[in-house]
Amino acid sequence: MDRKKVLWADDEIELLRPHILFLQDKGYEITAVTSGEDAIAQVRRGTFDVVLLDEHMSGKDGIETFAEIKTLHPGVATAMITKSDEEGLMEEAIGSQIDDFLIKPVNPSQVLLVLKKLTESTQINRNRISKEYLSQFNQISTQIAMGAHWEDWIDIHVKLSGWDLEMERYPDLGLADVLQDQKSQLNLEFGRFIEENYRDWLSGNDRPPLSVDIASKYLATPLKQGKQVLFLVLDCLRLDQYLAIEPLLYEHFEITRDYHYSILPTSTPYSRNAIFSGLFPSDLERQYPELWKRGEDDESSSNRFEHQFLDQQLTKLGVNLKSGSKYVKVLDPEEAERVEKKVSSYLNQPLVSMVFNFVDILAHSGSDSDVIKEMVRSDAGYRSVTRSWFEHSTLFNIMRTFAKQDVIIVLTTDHGSIRVNKNTKVISDKEASTNLRYKYGRNLKCDSKHAMVMQNPENYKLPRRGINIDYIVAKEDYYFVYPTNYNKYVNLYKNSFQHGGISMDEMILPVVTLLPK
Structure with missing residues (x-):
């Protein structure tokens, strides 16, 4: 192993010779100097892995020396050694982004531990x-x-x-x-x-929390207790994406993380309507037969009753909202900015529900835009873009505004997504749906090893949509391709993010309760 280079500046360095010998025996190469000026001169001449600085030195003190060294070599690890444990000094050191500090008198083992932490932690x-x-x-x-x-x-x-x-x-x-x-x-x-x-x-047998259970399990109780709630649904947010943004929330919220399973298919018309209504799709079809008669690609059609659904569900659950509730759907950045400007007018509402579509738009754009495809060509890239968006988003600003008013925030999603890599052929009538991870229609034929076949939709609490309609839902990371122009569509959608099927990323989802600190 290469010997790590350490620069140690202390105006009483001769008293630290035993420490230096101990560290040299442990494999470190120590350069000792007696002043900040000498330390800066050494850094100008060569590179070091760690710089140890005494806080009180004649001439430039430790903080001043640190500032100049960081200007010369921003990446060098630095530890401050001081006789004082005063809070003000600690805050100044932390504010200066010093990596670690030690309180005198120090013993050799303490210094060794700091060096190991700064040079070997990775x-x-x-x-x-x-x-x-x-x-x-x-x-x-x-x-x-x-x-x-x-x-x-x-x-x-x-x-x-x-x-x-x-x-x-x-x-x-x-x-x-x-x-x-x-x-x-x-x-x-x-x-x-x-x-x-x-x-x-x-049928209700030993089941996990499903999409239909979100409101009864997480919204009804705080609302009955008279607490204000902000209900956030981030369309298409996977668990790993949520975990990537969760550290941004630590400063502002106490976090309780639970989980639910999306119903099938893992697609907005089914799972998000189930969240807001508390009803399975077949029950919705009986009550709202028009809901399923238009194309599912038109969200303004298939999910146009979410506000009414939630109000009706809460009434059934015994929640009486005297001043009603507010519902907002954010489909683009312009709408997000308008909502942020009006957010103060929502703060007196007992319940505000917001749907944000950015993550879903990002997933679908990957197959249409070469730039976005490059950004999200891996799960890590997808997480990174999601985290960056959230950190600078109007959504995060809105959450912090509500937190200042002591509002409980419940954050969840309707479904996740998966990067598809394996294609499987499907044959159907012309009227079959176009989705890549699930389909409904007549005379559907596919490889049953690659999909879950749902004959008689009502057994799966799915809308009938007419006579002899079946559903198929892709498993693993398969996506459906018709024989017509087969190779074209195989190449177009391979390695893209899709949803609607059966996978852990699509079905097992976070439900997070955020209490303001």
Whole structure:
């Protein structure tokens, strides 16, 4: 291993000779100087891995020396050594972005620990992550072998999503491909699990929280208690994307994270209508037969009653909102800015519901725009773009405004998405739907290994849509392609993000309660 170079500046450096000898024995190359000016001169002549600075030196003090060194070499790690533990000094050091500090008198082992932290933490974390991941890999395999319950699948998906973020921080570990292979195999098992259990869930037998349960489980109680609630639905937000933005919320909120399963198909007309109405699609068809008669691609048509649905559901749940509720759907940046400007007028409402479509638009644009396709060509890229959007978004501004008014925020999503890589042929009548991850129509034919076939839609609480209509829902990372112009559409949609099917990323979703700090 290369010897790490350490510059140590202290006007009593001779008293620290035993420390220097100890560190040299541990493999560090120490350059010792007695003043800030000498330290700056050394940095001008060469590079160092760590700079140790005494706070009180004649001439330039530690803070002044640090500022000049950071100008010369912004990336060098720095630790301050001081006789004082005064709060003001600590705040000044933190504000100056000093990496660590020690209080005199220091012993050699303390200095060694700081040097290890500043020079070896990345490698230590790599070793830890490799060990922990391989251990959890085996634990998950055991869970599956013993017969995973729906709660186990949530646990598995949370772990895998967490590992996605860890592997992103350390791409040179070489474990990303192992993780992706594991996820692919687990999605195969998850598809079998859903096929075996989904119909029973619809009958209410030992089922997880589903889309239809969100309002009763997370909105009704605080509203009955007279608390104000901001209900946010971020269309198409995956769990790993939420985990990427969650650290931005720590400063402002106490966070309780729960999970629910999207109903099938994992598509807005089904899952989001289920969230707002508390009803399965077949029940909605009986009450609102016109809802399913227009094309699903027109969201203003298929999801145009969300406000009314939620008000009616809350009334059934015994929630009496004397001043009514507010509902806003944000489909573009211009609308987001208009909402932000008017947000103060919403603060007295007992319930404000907002739907944001940015993540869904991003997912669908990947197949149409080369620029966006390049930005989100991987799951890591998709997470990064989502986090960057959220950090600078009007949504985040709105959330912080509501937090100042002590409003409870419930944040969730209607479905996730998956990057599709495997195509499978489908044959149908001309009237069949155009979605890539699910289809409904007459005479649908596909490979049953690649899709869940739903004959008699009412058994799956889906709208009938006419006589002899069936549904098929893709599993794993398959997408449906018609034989006509087959190769063209295979190439067009390969490696794009889609939703509507059966996968952990599409079905297992966060429901987050945020209490203002």
